[in-house]
Amino acid sequence: MVDVAILVSVGRHPASGQARRAPSDARALELAFGLPPGRRDALHAGDPTNPALRDYLGMGLERLTVLAMAEGRDPTDALAARLRGLSPGIILTGNQAEGGEDSGMLPYVVAQALGLAIVPDVVAIALDAEGRTAEVVQALARGQRRALRVELPFVATVHPAAPAARPSAFGPARRGRIEVVPVDAPPDAFLTACAARPWRDRPKRLSVGAAGGGTGGALERLRAATEAKAGQGRVLVEPSPDEAARAIWDYLQEQGMQPR
Amino acid sequence: MTARRRDPRAERTARIVQTEPRRRLVLDPDAIAASSGGRPRRDPRARRADATLQTAPRLRLDWTGKGTGAAVSMSAPGRGQRAAPAAPPLRVIENPACLIFAALDRPDGALSAHDRQLLAAARLLADAVDGAVVAVAPDGADDWGALGADRVIPLPAAWAAEYAPERRAAALVAAIARWSPLHVLFPESPEGGDLARRVAAACGERLFAGVESLSASRVARRAGGGATELSCAPSRFLSIAADAVAPLGAVRHEARRLDPPETSPDAPKLREARRLPVDPDGVGLGEADFILSAGNGVTDWVVFADLGRALGATRAGSRVVCDAGHLPRDRQVGASGTVVSARCYLAFGIAGAPQHLQGVGGVERVVAVNTDLHAAMIKRADLAIIADAQAVMPALLRLAGEGGHG
Numbered sequence: 102m103v104d105v106a107i108l109v110s111v112g113r114h115p116a117s118g119q120a121r122r123a124p125s126d127a128r129a130l131e132l133a134f135g136l137p138p139g140r141r142d143a144l145h146a147g148d149p150t151n152p153a154l155r156d157y158l159g160m161g162l163e164r165l166t167v168l169a170m171a172e173g174r175d176p177t178d179a180l181a182a183r184l185r186g187l188s189p190g191i192i193l194t195g196n197q198a199e200g201g202e203d204s205g206m207l208p209y210v211v212a213q214a215l216g217l218a219i220v221p222d223v224v225a226i227a228l229d230a231e232g233r234t235a236e237v238v239q240a241l242a243r244g245q246r247r248a249l250r251v252e253l254p255f256v257a258t259v260h261p262a263a264p265a266a267r268p269s270a271f272g273p274a275r276r277g278r279i280e281v282v283p284v285d286a287p288p289d290a291f292l293t294a295c296a297a298r299p300w301r302d303r304p305k306r307l308s309v310g311a312a313g314g315g316t317g318g319a320l321e322r323l324r325a326a327t328e329a330k331a332g333q334g335r336v337l338v339e340p341s342p343d344e345a346a347r348a349i350w351d352y353l354q355e356q357g358m359q360p361r
Numbered sequence: 362m363t364a365r366r367r368d369p370r371a372e373r374t375a376r377i378v379q380t381e382p383r384r385r386l387v388l389d390p391d392a393i394a395a396s397s398g399g400r401p402r403r404d405p406r407a408r409r410a411d412a413t414l415q416t417a418p419r420l421r422l423d424w425t426g427k428g429t430g431a432a433v434s435m436s437a438p439g440r441g442q443r444a445a446p447a448a449p450p451l452r453v454i455e456n457p458a459c460l461i462f463a464a465l466d467r468p469d470g471a472l473s474a475h476d477r478q479l480l481a482a483a484r485l486l487a488d489a490v491d492g493a494v495v496a497v498a499p500d501g502a503d504d505w506g507a508l509g510a511d512r513v514i515p516l517p518a519a520w521a522a523e524y525a526p527e528r529r530a531a532a533l534v535a536a537i538a539r540w541s542p543l544h545v546l547f548p549e550s551p552e553g554g555d556l557a558r559r560v561a562a563a564c565g566e567r568l569f570a571g572v573e574s575l576s577a578s579r580v581a582r583r584a585g586g587g588a589t590e591l592s593c594a595p596s597r598f599l600s601i602a603a604d605a606v607a608p609l610g611a612v613r614h615e616a617r618r619l620d621p622p623e624t625s626p627d628a629p630k631l632r633e634a635r636r637l638p639v640d641p642d643g644v645g646l647g648e649a650d651f652i653l654s655a656g657n658g659v660t661d662w663v664v665f666a667d668l669g670r671a672l673g674a675t676r677a678g679s680r681v682v683c684d685a686g687h688l689p690r691d692r693q694v695g696a697s698g699t700v701v702s703a704r705c706y707l708a709f710g711i712a713g714a715p716q717h718l719q720g721v722g723g724v725e726r727v728v729a730v731n732t733d734l735h736a737a738m739i740k741r742a743d744l745a746i747i748a749d750a751q752a753v754m755p756a757l758l759r760l761a762g763e764g765g766h767g
Contacts, residue, residue, distance in 0.1 A: 115586060204569075205570060249524070251631050255630070297584075297592075300587060303573070345757075356726055
């Protein structure tokens with residue numbers, strides 16, 4: 102028995118720009134469904150009439166609470182106040198929104214406001230028998246994983262490598278209730294001070310022949326773009342299989358790919 | 362190399378000191394040396410000697426004129442080795458107007474390329490306001506001065522290897538409270554981004570995350586699901602995306618060490634962190650670290666699978682192998698498959714079609730086993746073995762099974 106709060110946001114399809122459920126928030130909800138049964142509160146701060154919110158209800162949620170506020174308001178205080186009232190054991194959310202400021206700061210600000218521990222990039226959560234601590238698995242670069250232990254309550258942000266979210270079903274999406282709570286949120290001064298314009302891809306910075314990249318010039322850049330990289334070129338011609346295996350093994354050890 | 366062309370008429374006029382009652386000339390040559398004008402005169406032989414980089418085994422010339430100065434060509438007339446570039450002068454900033462913190466990652470105890478870019482970004486911001494760059498990082502044997510740091514706040518060296526985000530954040534918050542830097546820069550990497558958000562939340566300030574373009578007056582990042590660009594004047598907390606800033610060239614700074622601030626040793630809330638063993642075949646090819654790859658020269662797929670398991674390598678193959686159905690399509694390396702960026706690529710029986718070589722373009726080390734000495738893969742390889750892959754695989758499997766003590 103553990104109470105879980107899930108913070109969900111509205112995403113944006115990268116190609117069409119359509120509003121959709123945010124993929125990492127949907128994964129957070131999927132992770133919450135996998136935890137032992139308890140109260141599950143899904144929270145959203147923003148426009149309650151957005152049809153994309155129904156996608157979360159279609160995953161099997163009965164109720165979604167929306168803290169109704171206008172565009173460009175700062176939702177952190179309202180969310181922290183609401184969560185303080187709910188006092189859940191685990192707060193789950195995606196590690197980065199898509200479609201807003203996308204700074205990934207919100208879970209950290211909420212954790213700071215509530216004085217909770219925060220675990221980033223979670224892909225799995227296992228609770229112990231008493232429900233006091235949780236064993237959490239984090240995703241690292243290059244497909245690596247790290248396990249750690251954390252006491253409840255805590256905030257976890259879910260990594261895109263977490264198990265895929267179940268699809269949204271039409272019936273439950275229709276039946277689910279959206280509970281609207283109007284809140285008074287201050288305008289986001291930091292965001293309004295920023296200038297916004299459509300994103301344009303910049304040319305990729307070349308590392309060859311650049312200012313810090315040695316002596317090179319145009320010739321070196323051309324060479325890097327057209328020629329295949331040549332290796333150090335140690336060649337063993339017709340060794341016996343055992344000699345060859347020994348050479349490969351020693352080289353792998355030298356490179357740190359195999360234990361010595 | 363150019364010499365001044367002599368202009369005898371001008372020299373003669375310069376030597377005239379008296380015209381009445383009759384013309385008189387100075388005969389001292391030093392008096393006229395400075396005044397001889399005219400066009401610069403080319404000396405093609407000296408220029409060629411300067412451009413000569415090597416004469417054996419074949420002549421190589423560099424006409425760009427970089428790296429060879431007039432002084433070098435005078436003392437040693439251009440033959441043989443090019444002079445080593447002079448060490449940059451030491452730059453000391455005694456009384457900086459402000460401090461710029463660069464909180465470096467140092468993953469696994471070594472400075473990453475992203476860390477170098479971060480120092481370059483901090484240098485850019487510091488030079489605009491006459492400030493000093495302070496590197497805040499787990500201590501190590503790095504030459505901080507050559508990396509562009511004016512000051513260094515060393516954190517315990519052990520923090521580079523272990524997972525201690527809370528202690529790192531607490532140390533940074535204490536350092537920020539003590540020195541109140543103008544900007545604090547972080548790398549937008551998994552660890553660095555986490556630290557940035559922890560510190561920004563603890564300081565109660567906003568983070569301008571994942572800066573894609575940086576100048577002293579303006580920073581820009583991608584937001585709105587990648588559709589919009591937000592830009593503003595540099596805020597206090599910035600995290601810099603990878604490859605957004607070019608690393609510094611040759612510089613030399615002071616790298617004065619500051620005392621790290623005292624932090625109260627709170628019990629960390631995240632405990633017992635440990636790496637989990639992962640199934641190498643479950644890792645996507647694009648992010649695999651060590652790849653065992655098979656081509657047309659491999660026929661025994663059981664031994665190949667055993668070898669992958671014994672070495673802990675992710676299995677992959679060339680297009681031929683995936684077309685034949687020996688490996689699934691998502692295990693194909695090459696232009697029509699996955700472009701991999703592994704640290705080590707062990708290729709058995711792959712000749713190296715251009716499309717396959719494109720796929721291994723980002724690999725650091727290649728080991729190739731092939732029967733053809735003239736295969737393209739052998740040229741690309743760091744260790745090439747001209748032998749039958751089918752014979753080498755069982756031998757390597759045996760050796761791996763014995764842990765290298767065969």
